[in-house]
Amino acid sequence: xxxxxxxxxxxxxxxxxxxxxxxxxIRRHMLAAxxxxxxxxxxxxxxxxxxxxxxxxxxxxxxxxxxxxWPESGYVAVDIFTCGGLDPRPGFLHLKEALGAGDARLQExxxxxxxxxxxxxxxxxxxxxxxxTEVGQLV
Amino acid sequence: xxxxxxxxxxxxxxxxxxxxxxxxxIRRHMLAAxxxxxxxxxxxxxxxxxxxxxxxxxxxxxxxxxxxxWPESGYVAVDIFTCGGLDPRPGFLHLKEALGAGDARLQExxxxxxxxxxxxxxxxxxxxxxxxTEVGQLV
Numbered sequence: 001x002x003x004x005x006x007x008x009x010x011x012x013x014x015x016x017x018x019x020x021x022x023x024x025x026i027r028r029h030m031l032a033a034x035x036x037x038x039x040x041x042x043x044x045x046x047x048x049x050x051x052x053x054x055x056x057x058x059x060x061x062x063x064x065x066x067x068x069x070w071p072e073s074g075y076v077a078v079d080i081f082t083c084g085g086l087d088p089r090p091g092f093l094h095l096k097e098a099l100g101a102g103d104a105r106l107q108e109x110x111x112x113x114x115x116x117x118x119x120x121x122x123x124x125x126x127x128x129x130x131x132x133t134e135v136g137q138l139v
Numbered sequence: 140x141x142x143x144x145x146x147x148x149x150x151x152x153x154x155x156x157x158x159x160x161x162x163x164x165i166r167r168h169m170l171a172a173x174x175x176x177x178x179x180x181x182x183x184x185x186x187x188x189x190x191x192x193x194x195x196x197x198x199x200x201x202x203x204x205x206x207x208x209w210p211e212s213g214y215v216a217v218d219i220f221t222c223g224g225l226d227p228r229p230g231f232l233h234l235k236e237a238l239g240a241g242d243a244r245l246q247e248x249x250x251x252x253x254x255x256x257x258x259x260x261x262x263x264x265x266x267x268x269x270x271x272t273e274v275g276q277l278v
Contacts, residue, residue, distance in 0.1 A: 003216075009248070042184075045184045045196060045198045055181070057184060057205065059184045059194050063194060063216075066203050068144070075142045075251070113152070
């Protein structure tokens with residue numbers, strides 16, 4: 001298997017404050033995002049902070065997803081890292097709706113061995129940084 | 140608390156093939172990297188793949204660390220995501236040695252709400268993408 005992986009870096013703004021401070025909801029939405037992209041869960045870890053905020057990760061056979069929420073600011077940071085040819089973008093869209101985000105920002109970077117990247121005419125950051133699209137255009 | 144977070148994106152090349160296929164070693168080195176940056180562990184999930192490879196995440200009070208290994212290629216991808224003012228770079232250096240990496244590549248991006256970023260004259264990707272340094276210069 002080659003080492004090429006896609007890594008989505010997602011920022012969600014003006015999210016639903018109740019949802020993003022709810023451990024069970026966050027876990028459920030992250031597992032749903034995992035299912036949406038067709039990934040296989042092999043581990044997970046979620047934590048609720050006092051007084052507020054949730055962090056969590058889902059380890060998948062194809063790498064991982066992570067989430068950190070700042071309910072006091074309505075802000076959520078998500079990463080979706082997939083190898084094996086999985087498209088992570090449907091997971092981004094699923095979470096935008098599930099978190100009640102008023103706005104979002106999405107970027108994709110490429111990870112992997114230089115030889116694998118070169119063979120596919122891809123390069124690591126910063127050359128390969130892409131703003132895939134404004135969210136409105138993607139939906 | 141502001142939403143500013145530092146996110147290190149690290150690639151390790153020519154790693155020790157035995158170490159990076161050893162679940163216990165990877166878990167131990169990731170927890171040590173967490174300790175080196177002064178972070179507090181609140182959860183973890185590690186998985187060994189068949190026939191080879193290890194993936195894992197450590198959820199910390201200050202966000203998370205993740206690792207994915209490709210023993211067949213000697214390649215390892217790591218993320219160290221820290222909020223609360225923690226410097227993630229000592230964790231990167233710790234793992235470079237622990238994984239027996241012959242070479243590595245490190246980049247830092249900044250995450251957070253636009254207002255918080257602007258107040259500190261920082262911007263999100265791609266403007267803020269930085270190649271911090273060649274590894275040899277950092278040590």
